[in-house]
Amino acid sequence: MTNRPTISPVDPALETRLRARVDGLAKPPGSLGRMEDVAVRLGLIQNSMTPKVQRALLLVFAGDHGLTAEGVSAYPAAVTTAMVETFLAGRASANAFAEAVQAELRVVDAGMATDVPDRPRLLKRNIRRGTCNAAVEPAMTAAEVESALSHGAALAKGAAEEGFDILALGEMGIGNSASAALVMHCLTGTPLAQCVGRGAGHDDAGLARKQSILARAAARAPGKEPLAVLAEFGGCEIAMMAGAVLGAAAARRVVMVDGFISTAAALAAMRIDPYARDYCFFAHRSAEAGHRLMLDALQAEPLLDLQMRLGEGTGALLAVPMVRAAARLLSDVATLEEVLKG
């Protein structure tokens, strides 16, 4: 197995100190609810009693899926490239949200079928021009999975070195909810039918077709080993996001997980290295059917529940200000003792 980034577990002694600090702030104990947990988790991630959050980066990992040949998506495969062009033009929903929360957005060509011309916000890390049709054969080779993981880890390491405190995960890839459903099924053991949802917008007939195609694929049963599962069913963007989770955790940076597809990538990362879990926030619960169950399997309670199911990192972005607020809670707020002394 290739070298992986080394992830340190967070410090349980620091957790006790952070909790005591939060409890001693000028407010009734517990009155900031889950924001107090966010503050403690952030301190643990940065290994600091006074964590800081300045810059946030959304990486939108793009990839195409051979599975689309089977009709697993309500949208044509060409939409992946059209949407990548839209991100690069600054005109997608994720661009709008990124501006609103002061995050930077960059696009990673992880495995697009089409070569997009060079552009300032485009990071070319293409490992193959779209996956094979996972309905009938493995999506990619073991070497390609390794390459995706390495690229993802290197991107996260580079972002950390550049000064980003938060790495938000986004993705674009027609067909990738099908891929994510298969990954979820293999890694969590959840019955496939409960992992498969409407994705970008299947009607009942489309959903039934997607279920049947994926049942055929799932019969190949690659087991539970995360690298084997990624090779059999993963998308290039899913594997590269998993690598980014590992790389960001190794660099002690916040990973902001988005919806169904990026959670599948985070799940794979956590199966590769369970310590990765400590560095992840789960931004929102997607309206995609399987997401609730995948979060349950991870015992993850997301911060937001807005019935969103777009992907692109839109949910992850909306949780960024909450982490900023949590950082300032620990750094800026007086203790009750200070206040009562006057």
Add this chain to the structure above:
Amino acid sequence: MTNRPTISPVDPALETRLRARVDGLAKPPGSLGRMEDVAVRLGLIQNSMTPKVQRALLLVFAGDHGLTAEGVSAYPAAVTTAMVETFLAGRASANAFAEAVQAELRVVDAGMATDVPDRPRLLKRNIRRGTCNAAVEPAMTAAEVESALSHGAALAKGAAEEGFDILALGEMGIGNSASAALVMHCLTGTPLAQCVGRGAGHDDAGLARKQSILARAAARAPGKEPLAVLAEFGGCEIAMMAGAVLGAAAARRVVMVDGFISTAAALAAMRIDPYARDYCFFAHRSAEAGHRLMLDALQAEPLLDLQMRLGEGTGALLAVPMVRAAARLLSDVATLEEVLKG
């Protein structure tokens, strides 16, 4: 009755156009869930297809409560002043959150018992030095309620003229969850016991005492007329917040409602002028027991549910970036048609 600000209803024809615009953006229809509703509501408030959100202001309305003489709060009344000093020093939780979401924070002395020396961020609109003990007599006079409403409306109008697009409501006042519970009980008809919660942190015995004190007060039954209810049981800060809701709505500005106490103020405002409802976002569901029922009575589904119960406007602030994101959705994002044309 004194002159009230004139609130225009929002335009139903514009709602249809806004919804069509949101549906036509480069994303599957409905895939941004409740953020799409936020975008439509924002467009209606600003009466624009391309709403803008630049500046947000949190006003923290402070007041003292004669009720505290009965022991309705787990904290001593002097904490109101101590916390106001903390806001003015920039060291409360609301200051931290305001910085994180790029909102300005100002404190309004609506009815503090103590005169706080002049400070840049302090707006002195004191209508009386704390309310009377509402357990045994009306909290304030009808003239004082009118004065509070007028000051609140003028503050909101001034904020709008200064260029603020969002007015977030915050409050500080030991004892004000007791006052808000009485207001809720009178205006919604919810049984008092279900309106009363632990506030800043009562134990079971404290909660039982609070219930019993408020039951005695509620027996005076001032009816359902909002001005009479505010005079009987309101806090100065609650009445002034209600005025601010009316003033902001008249100026077509977003009102960001916080938790239990500010929702009681918004409720009173809506009973004074039902059109005020159209200009309000409900930021979060507080952990204070009665808040869920008060939101239900208003048929309001809040944006966040983080088990927070601090007040100060902390919940309102966390929802500000969502409104910013919704504004950019309408203004910045390409249509699906534009994307597919390439």
